[in-house]
Amino acid sequence: MTTTTAPMTSTVAREIMYREAINEALRQEMERDETVIIMGEEIAGGAGREHLGIVDAWGGPFRTTVGLIQQFGNQRVLDTPLSEAAFVGAAIGAASTGMRAVAELMFVDFIGVCMDQLLNNAAKMRYMFGGQVKVPFVLLTRIGAGFGSAAQHSESFYSIFSHIPGLKCVVPSDAYTAKGLLTAAIRDDDPVIYFEHKGLYGNRGPVPEEPYVLPIGKARTVRPGSDITLVGISRMTWVCTEAADELAKEGVNAEVVDLLSISPIDYDHVIESVKRTHRLVVVDEDTPVCSIASEICARVAEEAFEYLDAPPSRVTAPHTPVPYSRPLENIYLPNASRVINTVRRLVNG
Amino acid sequence: MDLDQKTLLNLYKTMTTIRHFEERGIPETGQRQMSASVHSSAGQEAVPTGVCAHLTVDDYIGSTHRGHGHCIAKGVDPKLMMAELFGRATGTNQGKGGSMHIADMSKGMLGTNGVVAASVPLAVGAALTSKLRKLGRVAVAFFGDGGANQGVLHESMNLASVWKLPVIFCCENNGYAESTPVEYGLSVANVADRAAGYDMPGFTVDGMDVFAVYEAAGQAVARARAGEGPTLLECRTYRFYGHTVFDNPLSYRTKEEEDIWRARDPLKQFRERVVPEGIITAEELDRLDQEAEDLMEEAIRFADDSPMPELSELYQDVYVDYPLDMMRRGVNMAD
Known part of the structure; x- marks a missing residue:
């Protein structure tokens, strides 16, 4: 159609x-x-x-x-x-x-x-x-x-x-x-x-009242930046923008990409961004092994290696089931402070 | 016997076509494609024949890994099936499915299926389409005695019953789930006993007798068409060969048992019953056997003369619409 x-x-x-x-x-x-x-x-x-x-x-x-x-x-x-x-x-x-x-x-x-x-x-x-x-x-x-x-x-x-x-x-x-x-x-x-x-x-x-279609397989940039690319998936996009707001106060200008589709994945959108920012963190609420975060890091390493100033990195849930107790669940979930710490290490390292 | 001559000839023609396809096609496939995943339904011909005789081209069936008979009985062209087994571009599935995935949507044939009982909910879904769109079609879900113990079958029978869908759950109980005897894995004496749990009629019939299958299936299909809901029809049958072409069935069953069932060969029984009554002559049945044999020779020639798929087909029809780049990017294909 x-x-x-x-x-x-x-x-x-x-x-x-x-x-x-x-x-x-x-x-x-x-x-x-x-x-x-x-x-x-x-x-x-x-x-x-x-x-x-x-x-x-x-x-x-x-x-x-x-x-x-x-x-x-x-x-x-x-x-x-x-x-x-x-x-x-x-x-x-x-x-x-x-x-x-x-x-x-x-x-x-x-x-x-x-x-x-x-x-x-x-x-x-x-x-x-x-x-x-x-x-x-x-x-x-x-x-x-x-x-x-x-x-x-x-x-x-x-x-x-x-x-x-x-x-x-x-x-x-x-x-x-x-x-x-x-x-x-x-x-x-x-x-x-x-x-x-x-x-x-x-x-x-x-949200427009009339029906409209967004293309499946296209990412979008929700916050432009020049120092690092943060890729978010679903709710993690807003964890990325929260981190980016904090990082801006330190003089780090993060670009946030909202992936929106994980099959197909808009690799070109991410790679174009990384070629400008030279750094990448993928923030993924899923567990890390064989994850979307891993996939994007691998792809960027293969296709934009010479543009990178730091290792492509991930902030994800740990390789554990989701715990029940509040303090455990809180540390399980990726949050802005974990993203900020990761970015600081990559930018200053 | 109250069946007219034309119906009788059609029943025999279907059975002998299936038999010849299995007896000729499977060894020929082995020589070309070396596939371990081809399952002969020789011995079981009466079941798809007796059931599908009540279906139109628009009705649906879902099939199993042992599904050549279902395909032929539903009207799929044996030449295209042979080409599929040989992995040719002219096959029913363009050579991309093989024996365990033969499908012909134009014939309501929703695919043979490599996962036991996995096609059952597809048939239920097709029946739902028919009900919602008022198409008047029925769907037959074929499965075996192994499939009788799969959870998805039970969920599907319950769903079809509560939604009163036009489905016939047809169990081909051939006595063995791979090498496991039915009595080991089945908690009840008859698969059809389980119909009570889903408030549907259940029948167990002699699956070596095409007339018994035809009669029971006729009732089940009529009930479905009348909007009265599903039926569970168990047909007791036997496969003359092993699970696949590679196993030796005598490792788990006896020669005596095989001989007893072979003596009840559905084609042979048909002859013994019909010819003495003078409805059809032995020569007419011989002629149908010869036509089936000729058809297989023609099918083998057709398949052998057909091209293999283009290598670019690897990437085709994974999706209706998807970037080709995503399927090959970074995998270092040798091109």
Whole structure:
């Protein structure tokens, strides 16, 4: 589907929350295209109790799907049993036979129970079948620690998905990118994994009321600078800008790149920046081994080695599960002070 | 027998085409592609034949690693299948799938599948498409006795039941999950017993008898088309060969057992039943056998005469739209 893409930032007057931007993209795409369906656990809630006057009891676990069932009915907004393998697989089957199917996986940590459908069917069908099929399937899922939810409800392991050929992966960082990238994901003819960050749902920002599409695979610079490139992913973009504001007081002018897509990755955008700043720190909430942060550092080392004044570096979660207790979770998460310390070492070293 | 002559001839034609494809195609593939991942369904022909006889080209099926029979019964061209097994550009999948991924979307054939029971939810999803778009199509999810113990099958049966989807869950119980006997891995006497857990009808039929399969599948398909929901149909059958071309089945089963099942060969049983009744002559069936044999020779020639895929195909159809650069950048391909 060809669509003109919107600019990478917005200055319109209307401000809505990240959560509302997701809801608006879903609603507008369901209005626009009657083949769009969405299924998942508790996406309406209290399913099957219309006779008791219960409809949309929850509006989604994080209220990103609120109101959809009232507008589109329970044949297009399908609450599912707790059966991720079946409904993710069924969404892929529906997508390969003429629907645009969106499935919601409540937390990315739950991927283990349905990974096979994603890995062996969604990602590979088009290739294995010699191009006979399109799989316009979107998996909405949630990432992010910092909420005391412990090891099985807090992961950010998006890197394992970007490792899989056949999948596209996007990581919106604010309300504007949330709407534009979800609209793009639903209109895309390939399977797209869309990672919502739990820590961003309440963030407000300027969002146009009409539908618009942001290109999947394009990064954006959210803060220009000349001394070092900080690459952020999802919420970490705002950790980078917080660090950059502090660093500016010390006379260090950091550029912040918001990656937005982790498959494909906009390597050229990052490399162009590093060629000007000569230094790189990637800030990634995911764990470090085989991570997006590692990937970007490797790519920059290979393709811009002679431009570098310091080793490409990473600020990430440690190679541990997400801990429960507050002080442990606090040190687990990358934050501005860790970024600042890393930058100081690279700039002054 | 209340089937007309044309239906009977079609049933036999499908079975003998499958048999000839397995008997000729698999050894020929071994000589060319040396693939360990080809699984013969010889012996099991009555199941896809009896089930798919009730389907139109628009209906859907999801298949297994032992799926050549499903493909042929659903109308996929054996010439294109042979080319696929030989890894040729003219294959059903342009040589990029092979035996375990043969698909023909134009025939509602959603792919043979290399992961046990993995195609089951795809069939459920296709049935959902049919229901939501009011297409009147049904979907058959084929799986084996090994697949009967996969979680995704059970989730899928539950989902199809609560959503009343037009699905037929068809278990080809051939007695062995690779080398593991069905009685070791299955908690119940019959796979179909599990239908009760999902509030759907369950039947166990003789999968070596195409008439038994045809009759039971007819009921299941009619129920699905009427919007009454799914059925679990278990067909007791037997594979005449090992799990793949490389294992020796006598390492886990007896010659006596094989002989008993071979004596119940579905093609042979068909002859023994139909010819004495005078509906069809032995010569007519011989002619269908000969046509199948000729078709395989033609398919092998077609496949051998077909080109291999262009090397640039490596990067094609990973996505509908994705930067080629991202697939090869930094990997130091030898070009």
